[in-house]
Amino acid sequence: MADELYRLTLHAASQGLRDGSFTSVELTRSLLDRIESVDGRVGAYLTVTADMALEQAADADARRASGRDGPLLGLPIALKDVLSTAGVETTCASRILEGFVPPYDATAVTRLKAAGAVTLGKTNMDEFAMGSSNEHSAYKPVRNPWDLDKVPGGSSGGSAAAVAADECLAALGSDTGGSVRQPAALCGCVGLKPTYGRISRFGLIAFASSLDQIGVLTKDVTDAALLLGALAGHDPRDSTSAEEPIPDYAGELNRDIGGLRIGVAPEYFGKGLDARVGDSVHDAINTLQSVGATQRQISLPHTEYALPTYYVIAPSEASANLARYNGVKYGLSDPQATDVDEMMARIRGRGFGSEVKRRIMIGTFALSSGYYDAYYVRAQKVRTLIKSDFETAFRDVDVIAAPVVPAPAFDLGAKLDDPVAMYQSDIMTLPASLAGLPCLSIPCGFVDGLPVGLQLIAPPFAESRLLQAARAYERTRGPLPSPTKAIDTQ
Amino acid sequence: MTTAYRTVIGLETHVQLRTRSKMFCGCAADYANARPNTHVCPVCLGMPGVLPVINREAVDHTIRTGLALNCEIPEYAKFDRKNYAYPDLMKWYQISQYDLPLCVNGHFDVEVNGATTRVGITRVHLEEDTARLTHVTAADGAPASLIDVNRSGAPLMEIVSEPDIQTPAEAMAYGEKLRALLRWIGVSTANMEDGALRIDANISVWPEGEPVGDVKVEVKNMNSFRSLGRALAFEIERQTARRERGQPIEQETRGWDESAGVTRSQRTKEYAHDYRYFPEPDLPPLHVTRQRVDALRAALPRLPDQVAADLINQGAPEADVAELVQDRPLTDYTLAVIEAGASAGEAVTWIVHEFRRALNAQTNKSAAIPIPPAEVASLLALRAKGSVSSTMAGEVLDEMFATGKSASTIVEARGPQISGQDELLAIARQVIQENPQAVQDYRDGKGRAIQYLMGQVMRITRGKANPSAVSTLIRTQLDAME
Numbered sequence: 023m024a025d026e027l028y029r030l031t032l033h034a035a036s037q038g039l040r041d042g043s044f045t046s047v048e049l050t051r052s053l054l055d056r057i058e059s060v061d062g063r064v065g066a067y068l069t070v071t072a073d074m075a076l077e078q079a080a081d082a083d084a085r086r087a088s089g090r091d092g093p094l095l096g097l098p099i100a101l102k103d104v105l106s107t108a109g110v111e112t113t114c115a116s117r118i119l120e121g122f123v124p125p126y127d128a129t130a131v132t133r134l135k136a137a138g139a140v141t142l143g144k145t146n147m148d149e150f151a152m153g154s155s156n157e158h159s160a161y162k163p164v165r166n167p168w169d170l171d172k173v174p175g176g177s178s179g180g181s182a183a184a185v186a187a188d189e190c191l192a193a194l195g196s197d198t199g200g201s202v203r204q205p206a207a208l209c210g211c212v213g214l215k216p217t218y219g220r221i222s223r224f225g226l227i228a229f230a231s232s233l234d235q236i237g238v239l240t241k242d243v244t245d246a247a248l249l250l251g252a253l254a255g256h257d258p259r260d261s262t263s264a265e266e267p268i269p270d271y272a273g274e275l276n277r278d279i280g281g282l283r284i285g286v287a288p289e290y291f292g293k294g295l296d297a298r299v300g301d302s303v304h305d306a307i308n309t310l311q312s313v314g315a316t317q318r319q320i321s322l323p324h325t326e327y328a329l330p331t332y333y334v335i336a337p338s339e340a341s342a343n344l345a346r347y348n349g350v351k352y353g354l355s356d357p358q359a360t361d362v363d364e365m366m367a368r369i370r371g372r373g374f375g376s377e378v379k380r381r382i383m384i385g386t387f388a389l390s391s392g393y394y395d396a397y398y399v400r401a402q403k404v405r406t407l408i409k410s411d412f413e414t415a416f417r418d419v420d421v422i423a424a425p426v427v428p429a430p431a432f433d434l435g436a437k438l439d440d441p442v443a444m445y446q447s448d449i450m451t452l453p454a455s456l457a458g459l460p461c462l463s464i465p466c467g468f469v470d471g472l473p474v475g476l477q478l479i480a481p482p483f484a485e486s487r488l489l490q491a492a493r494a495y496e497r498t499r500g501p502l503p504s505p506t507k508a509i510d511t512q
Numbered sequence: 513m514t515t516a517y518r519t520v521i522g523l524e525t526h527v528q529l530r531t532r533s534k535m536f537c538g539c540a541a542d543y544a545n546a547r548p549n550t551h552v553c554p555v556c557l558g559m560p561g562v563l564p565v566i567n568r569e570a571v572d573h574t575i576r577t578g579l580a581l582n583c584e585i586p587e588y589a590k591f592d593r594k595n596y597a598y599p600d601l602m603k604w605y606q607i608s609q610y611d612l613p614l615c616v617n618g619h620f621d622v623e624v625n626g627a628t629t630r631v632g633i634t635r636v637h638l639e640e641d642t643a644r645l646t647h648v649t650a651a652d653g654a655p656a657s658l659i660d661v662n663r664s665g666a667p668l669m670e671i672v673s674e675p676d677i678q679t680p681a682e683a684m685a686y687g688e689k690l691r692a693l694l695r696w697i698g699v700s701t702a703n704m705e706d707g708a709l710r711i712d713a714n715i716s717v718w719p720e721g722e723p724v725g726d727v728k729v730e731v732k733n734m735n736s737f738r739s740l741g742r743a744l745a746f747e748i749e750r751q752t753a754r755r756e757r758g759q760p761i762e763q764e765t766r767g768w769d770e771s772a773g774v775t776r777s778q779r780t781k782e783y784a785h786d787y788r789y790f791p792e793p794d795l796p797p798l799h800v801t802r803q804r805v806d807a808l809r810a811a812l813p814r815l816p817d818q819v820a821a822d823l824i825n826q827g828a829p830e831a832d833v834a835e836l837v838q839d840r841p842l843t844d845y846t847l848a849v850i851e852a853g854a855s856a857g858e859a860v861t862w863i864v865h866e867f868r869r870a871l872n873a874q875t876n877k878s879a880a881i882p883i884p885p886a887e888v889a890s891l892l893a894l895r896a897k898g899s900v901s902s903t904m905a906g907e908v909l910d911e912m913f914a915t916g917k918s919a920s921t922i923v924e925a926r927g928p929q930i931s932g933q934d935e936l937l938a939i940a941r942q943v944i945q946e947n948p949q950a951v952q953d954y955r956d957g958k959g960r961a962i963q964y965l966m967g968q969v970m971r972i973t974r975g976k977a978n979p980s981a982v983s984t985l986i987r988t989q990l991d992a993m994e
Contacts, residue, residue: 105561224561228560262796351559352559389789
């Protein structure tokens with residue numbers, strides 16, 4: 023077993039550490055070896071902090087030896103490169119932040135470290151979390167561990183691929199319009215995006231501040247509950263973080279879901295959905311019914327406006343959030359420039375990729391004098407309508423079930439020249455993001471040998487209910503009959 | 513026929529607030545004497561991933577100011593992002609307030625030559641200050657800019673007036689009175705010289721009888737009230753001259769050049785910024801509860817206008833009162849002296865003139881006034897009784913500052929005022945004898961001769977002579993000699 027420790031879940035590894043079957047240093051070494059042997063093909067990591075990880079592991083072992091324990095003590099976890107890490111290069115997969123070493127840890131990172139987790143390194147992503155295929159990394163694309171010619175999804179593609187390729191036990195990601203759920207679905211892992219405000223955003227490098235939320239990518243639902251428990255909670259440094267009580271997510275996980283009302287909206291099963299994906303999702307809903315849930319049809323009439331709404335609000339906020347990357351203080355610099363305007367133009371011209379530039383331009387335009395009311399203000403109004411669709415629906419149902427993606431992973435390069443086609447791969451994840459709702463993706467089948475996901479959406483701060491429903495499905499479903507991952511065949 | 517012109521002026525006043533920490537982070541806000549870039553953290557440096565947290569104290573200071581300026585305090589306020597690209601702005605957007613400021617619809621009464629003008633206060637809002645740029649020449653001779661981030665994120669309040677001001681004198685009076693008010697309520701040092709108070713002006717001049725256009729000129733860079741007055745006077749002259757010649761007034765921003773005494777164009781309308789304001793998504797809207805406003809209102813001190821009205825009612829001269837209420841500690845002190853028994857008129861005049869002279873001569877200026885108000889009241893009582901002369905009272909005060917002794921102890925030690933006719937008569941005769949020129953001057957009708965002779969008596973008696981007795985004696989003696 024010792025040579026395949028890297029395949030464990032968080033909770034299984036935690037048990038092993040507690041039993042003394044292996045140490046955190048052995049577990050960490052196993053993962054570092056795995057990264058060494060497969061990441062050249064996957065491209066999930068931008069930075070591997072091997073020495074730091076082994077030090078943290080040794081420290082965790084020492085703490086355990088002195089009688090301490092904790093749900094994450096000694097467990098190796100990967101961090102999306104959008105999270106600020108003290109002393110470790112943080113680039114958001116952008117050239118403009120190349121070589122940037124932050125002086126502080128994001129609150130989520132601080133909490134993981136405080137819980138005794140081992141941090142393995144920083145995972146690849148679409149530049150500044152803008153993208154759905156991970157091809158917009160300035161450094162290298164990430165490949166889907168199930169089929170190396172396919173995309174892993176994005177923007178947390180590195181985190182999802184790292185979990186799927188067993189290059190970490192779990193990973194943190196960030197989800198602005200689907201960036202945790204979509205890659206989780208395409209890579210066959212569990213991806214949870216909690217309620218907006220559930221996890222502090224302090225140190226999460228901003229893309230769209232009113233939408234960004236840290237999420238977790240794990241091998242199963244139990245692990246998602248474990249991680250959420252360590253990360254959730256108010257942070258005085260994030261004024262948008264919630265002061266809601268934090269339930270015992272892991273402890274309540276296996277509650278009976280008898281009577282759970284599942285809402286199904288036809289808006290999510292219409293044009294553009296691969297019928298085989300729809301069938302998998304319906305099968306999953308039937309599985310939940312078999313353990314006592316009931317199914318109801320609901321209507322979310324403004325769903326079709328989510329995409330244009332999102333593509334006004336997110337780029338608008340991004341245009342301001344990304345203004346600070348100007349070469350004055352950190353990242354790329356340009357000693358040749360002779361004045362500030364020239365320096366800015368050269369640094370930003372060279373440092374940002376095409377997708378980031380496109381969104382900065384869209385956002386700048388949408389906020390301009392004369393267009394603001396027609397775009398930004400209108401988009402905020404539609405956002406309110408989308409939110410109230412959900413509020414109405416949740417009067418009759420407890421969770422909403424939907425597909426995560428319209429189709430399984432596509433070929434690398436297939437949508438690179440067609441931004442709108444690329445944007446459409448987020449069409450099923452955007453509404454819950456705009457409404458700030460907790461939602462997760464859980465594998466529910468295979469189409470063409472590639473994983474697809476079931477999306478569950480719950481009312482604000484009902485993560486416990488969401489996890490219970492997902493866990494009930496996972497338990498009833500049992501292990502999915504799955505093909506072998508490409509990464510495990512050579 | 514000459515055309516008459518009208519001028520309207522509106523003022524935008526930026527005030528650095530006196531708070532413990534900066535506007536959105538925990539860095540100490542008092543960086544006055546700190547080395548560059550020592551009062552900084554990831555938040556005020558605009559590092560990737562940081563978030564702002566609203567400084568409660570700064571919000572309270574802004575509400576206090578709004579209340580002192582008779583503003584309404586709406587129940588909901590919010591912060592917005594103001595986007596512009598300049599190296600002194602760490603995030604390349606400034607967190608400010610756009611359409612829902614903390615305070616709106618106030619007014620402020622300003623007096624010039626006895627006439628009162630009511631200046632409307634459009635709004636008072638809160639924002640963050642920028643870093644400071646210094647332009648230097650590097651060792652290789654190339655121009656370079658140095659950035660000191662200490663000021664970045666310091667809480668900055670902006671007070672926007674209605675265009676109700678018509679003359680440079682009114683503008684100066686507004687500025688001076690506002691500075692006194694801000695100090696009075698303790699929200700700012702309001703020192704113009706170190707940038708804690710900065711006034712920009714919007715000014716339009718147009719022919720009488722024609723409707724006011726929307727063309728206005730913004731004038732910046734005035735670092736004293738005097739420059740404010742000079743810059744506005746220059747603009748009135750410049751704009752009037754252009755009007756006379758039939759030239760249009762361009763909407764632009766002009767900078768005041770103190771040494772040249774002119775304003776110069778900095779930016780015209782074509783280059784006007786589109787700030788692309790939008791609500792700050794990192795900060796939830798601010799709910800300002802009525803309880804909070806009521807508590808702040810209740811804790812406000814009585815304002816200078818109210819205190820001044822009281823003192824004038826009690827007989828203090830208006831000019832001295834106006835002078836006094838520029839300085840809240842001195843006003844509080846004066847009120848305590850009056851409380852201890854001095855008459856308002858005497859206390860105000862004597863403190864504004866004599867006491868302040870002695871106080872300013874003290875080396876340790878930051879310390880509280882070391883003399884108990886009751887002691888000053890007792891000195892004034894001795895003076896009123898005639899036990900000490902005005903001259904002597906000043907000397908006694910200096911000694912009180914120097915030694916900490918009480919007024920009565922010092923007066924006793926110096927010996928009582930000389931009022932005895934015989935003693936004074938001898939001295940008066942001596943002085944008249946020694947100063948024949950003054951006697952001649954008196955005969956020639958020069959009234960100042962008496963003053964001179966009295967001064968000689970005071971010199972000999974070391975100020976202990978009763979002035980009115982001396983004056984009478986000298987006159988009698990001189991008149992008897994004729």
